[in-house]
Amino acid sequence: MDLLVPALRYFHEVARAGSVAGAARRLHVAPSAVSRQVASLERDFGVALFERHSRGMSLSDAGVQLLAHVRASERAAEAVVEDVRSGRGRHARTVTVAATEGFTHRLLPDAMATHRDQHPGTRFRLVVTGAEEATRLAREGEVDLAVTYALGPPRGVRVEQSVATGLHAVVAAGREPAGRSSVGLRDLVRHPLALADESTTQRQLFDLCCEAEGVEVEPALVSTSLQALLGMARRGAAVALLSGLTLAAPGDAGQEFAGLVAVPVVHPLLAQRSAQVQTMSGRVLPATARAFTALASARLAAGAAAWGISPPGSGAAPPPDPSAVAEDP
Structure with missing residues (x-):
């Protein structure tokens, strides 16, 4: 059920499609009808809502503001409809x-x-x-x-x-630094590392820490795959670096992650995430x-x-249960 007035609905579709023709196809109406509605809105507001280009239309600054309000109104209307319907149990x-x-x-x-x-x-x-x-x-x-x-x-x-949230070094039991309560960055980078790729916030933060410390890292593995990172750690081929809150809860490790140990990584910049x-x-x-x-x-x-993840600026978190292991980067 669409509770938006037609002019705002047409405006929203032009913003989404990037052209009057594209919006008309989505709305199953003539392009002239879309143009009239958009022109009417622009007259009412007294500003241009779109910038016209040879290849289509893009939102002006005023259009960006209006689109935010339209989206909020659309979602609020949906909430009303859903609450009314769910109240009837249908x-x-x-x-x-x-x-x-x-x-x-x-x-x-x-x-x-x-x-x-x-x-x-x-x-x-x-x-x-x-x-x-x-x-x-x-x-x-x-x-x-x-x-x-x-x-x-x-x-x-x-x-x-x-x-x-912090970062943890995930390593096979019996391998360094499994026996420690925490590990510093300079000690960590002495080991072969299995890291998430550069698109992730945890990798971006780790790279910032390395830059701040003036250390260079040549990872043994860079991957978007959790299983690949854990596989390297399980074989003892590398230390996987993973986020604290995406680790299994202490004492709640799944069978598939048995034999791995999570050690908190200590660095003040890690509290930024x-x-x-x-x-x-x-x-x-x-x-x-x-x-x-x-x-x-x-x-x-x-x-x-x-x-026991510490608030920003408080340093390292208390060590987790050694049986707790990684869920994901």
């Missing part, structure tokens, strides 16, 4: 979530299962993507919430929960999505508490 609510891979192995599936125990009709759609893209999807209202990492305060989203639950700024979520957002936020905070 429709199951789908909660859409964007997340980086590390949260998809344990935290989110556990939270989804718990939520469905309480609200059996709830459906979920989970988009696994990079940290910046997850934030963008939340910012633009394409998902209800994002569970992701950030280096600094994100713009255009409401941060529902934020906890500091946080794990967050994000939603669209100004958006009122439907009741079911609000409930799941609160649950995901609580699970994120509980995960940080379980690992």
Whole structure:
């Protein structure tokens, strides 16, 4: 059900398609009808909402502002419709979530299962993507919430929960530095390393730490694959560097990760990275999505508490249970 007035709906489609013709095809109307609606809006506002180019149209500064309000209004209208329908018991609510891979192995599936125990009709759609893209999807209202990492305060989203997170050296039991309570950066880089690729926030932060210390690293492996990183660690061929909050909770390691030990990496810059639950700024979520957002936020905070992850500037976290092992980069 579309509660937007036609002029705003047409404006939204032109912004999405990048042309009047493209919007008309999506709306199944004549291009002239789209042009009239956009022109009417521009007259009403007294500003140009689009910049016209030979290959299409792009939003002006005023258009960008209007689009943000349209998206927020659209999501608020959807929330009203969903709440009314769910109150009549005729429709199951789908909660859409964007997340980086590390949260998809344990935290989110556990939270989804718990939520469905309480609200059996709830459906979920989970988009696994990079940290910046997850934030963008939340910012633009394409998902209800994002569970992701950030280096600094994100713009255009409401941060529902934020906890500091560290990095851990994951290594085969009996291999250095498995016997330590923590490991410094200079000691760590003496070992062959298996690292996530440069697109991840954890790798970007690790590279910043190395630059600050004036050390160079030639990793034994760079990969987007968790299994590849863990495989190298399990064989004793490398030390895998993984994020604290994407590790299995202490004392809750799965069989597939047996034989690996997680050791906290100590460096003051590591406190710059946080794990967050994000939603669209100004958006009122439907009741079911609000409930799941609160649950995901609580699970994120509980995960940080379980690992004893320190707040920014406090130094190293207490060592985890040696049986705890990595879930994901």
